Amino acid sequence: MTRTPAELLRFKGAGTLNEGTAADIVIFDPDRPWKIDPYQFHSKSKNSPFDGRLTQGRVLRTLIDGREIFTEGA
Numbered sequence: 001m002t003r004t005p006a007e008l009l010r011f012k013g014a015g016t017l018n019e020g021t022a023a024d025i026v027i028f029d030p031d032r033p034w035k036i037d038p039y040q041f042h043s044k045s046k047n048s049p050f051d052g053r054l055t056q057g058r059v060l061r062t063l064i065d066g067r068e069i070f071t072e073g074a
Helices: 003-008
Strands: 025-035 054-064 067-071
Touching: none
Parallel strands: none
Antiparallel strands: 025 054, 054 067
16 A cells, blocks of 8 residues: 555655655554544634544654654644
8 A cells, every 4th residue: 555656656665664765654542432523623724524524543643754643742
């Protein structure tokens, strides 16, 4: 899901977790339920057709190039 697209786009070392390459990681809990609240979105837009909907699965952390850019609750 990550390596072949990165190779097709000629992103050297991307799509892997090899030493010396950028670490792009999403930590996801597929069992964690949560209710969508557009006012918790990080974007300026606060409209969503899913407002108030209970969903299953939640991103807990996101790292791009080894830097944490998202942490749940932060």
